[in-house]
Amino acid sequence: MTTINGFIKRRPVLLFYVxxxxxxxxxxxxxxxxxxxxxxxxxxxxxxxxMVAGPVVGGLLLTGLVxxxxxxxxxxxxxxxxxxSVLWYLVALLTAPVAVxxxxxxxxxxxxxxxxxxxxxxDKIGFLLFNLAVALVAGFFExxxxxxxxxxxxxxxxxxxxxxxxxxxLWGGWHYLGNVAAAETVRGTLSLAVFLPxxxxxxxxxxxxxxRVLMVWVYDRTESLLVAMLMHVSLTASIRxxxxxxxxxxxxxxxxxxxxAVLWVVVAAVAVANRGHLSRQGQTPxxxxxxxxxxx
Numbered sequence: 001m002t003t004i005n006g007f008i009k010r011r012p013v014l015l016f017y018v019x020x021x022x023x024x025x026x027x028x029x030x031x032x033x034x035x036x037x038x039x040x041x042x043x044x045x046x047x048x049x050x051m052v053a054g055p056v057v058g059g060l061l062l063t064g065l066v067x068x069x070x071x072x073x074x075x076x077x078x079x080x081x082x083x084x085s086v087l088w089y090l091v092a093l094l095t096a097p098v099a100v101x102x103x104x105x106x107x108x109x110x111x112x113x114x115x116x117x118x119x120x121x122x123d124k125i126g127f128l129l130f131n132l133a134v135a136l137v138a139g140f141f142e143x144x145x146x147x148x149x150x151x152x153x154x155x156x157x158x159x160x161x162x163x164x165x166x167x168x169x170l171w172g173g174w175h176y177l178g179n180v181a182a183a184e185t186v187r188g189t190l191s192l193a194v195f196l197p198x199x200x201x202x203x204x205x206x207x208x209x210x211x212r213v214l215m216v217w218v219y220d221r222t223e224s225l226l227v228a229m230l231m232h233v234s235l236t237a238s239i240r241x242x243x244x245x246x247x248x249x250x251x252x253x254x255x256x257x258x259x260x261a262v263l264w265v266v267v268a269a270v271a272v273a274n275r276g277h278l279s280r281q282g283q284t285p286x287x288x289x290x291x292x293x294x295x296x
Contacts, residue, residue, distance in 0.1 A: 008065050013153045016062045017170055024054030025177050055145025062149055075148055078225040088222045092231035100238040103259045117245035131240035139233030147219055147228040160220050160278035164213030171212055172203040188249020198253055206256045210263035217278045
């Protein structure tokens with residue numbers, strides 16, 4: 001038991017992601033059936049719930065195993081840390097919709113396939129409310145694991161940028177199975193031999209990666225889990241509401257790579273504004289976190 005506990009304390013982030021992928025991907029495959037995993041038209045609710053459950057269960061489980069009761073108290077304190085500058089709320093809530101809307105409107109000038117989903121919806125109020133509800137569930141529950149546990153743990157060893165890259169690649173990779181499941185409905189004229197590598201490349205280095213770097217930067221400055229959750233909500237809502245509905249094939253990848261480029265420009269602008277550093281001046285990875293968040 002001592003050996004197991006020691007391993008958990010030495011490799012908490014690794015174990016967190018193992019738990020996340022086992023629950024999320026395992027539950028997803030059980031719900032849709034492994035033999036039909038690339039031909040799902042409507043993803044069943046059980047598959048969606050299993051995906052969301054992965055980071056929630058992983059975050060809470062590893063928080064308890066690694067930090068004990070003090071970890072849960074600290075997690076709650078960050079969740080209810082709402083007294084931060086209005087500027088950070090604006091950054092968290094507006095970065096995604098401004099970037100997504102700009103890309104959608106710019107590309108729509110080249111082809112109507114890029115028109116925002118909201119512009120095409122017949123019931124615009126219903127469309128908005130449904131997608132906002134989905135975004136709230138995804139943002140608030142997923143971030144219990146991503147920013148509640150993984151990001152602070154990574155941040156004690158790595159810079160803001162490196163933490164964002166690691167967390168962003170794994171966050172994107174976590175989405176891969178869901179994208180594969182939708183292959184038959186979104187690959188368009190692309191063959192599976194082309195689509196699968198492209199979607200793998202896209203989820204790893206597409207728009208989620210620079211956005212997670214920005215999320216880590218905002219969290220580093222606010223230490224507010226609530227603000228991180230709101231930033232995630234804004235991204236999910238923006239993608240579901242302002243990106244083209246039914247976009248598939250090559251236009252799908254063009255859209256996301258353009259969005260990724262725009263977000264990388266934002267990351268670069270933030271770095272330049274902070275004299276080349278995303279971390280707070282005088283702060284080192286080893287100095288991150290309160291004494292409460294030491295392995296119990």
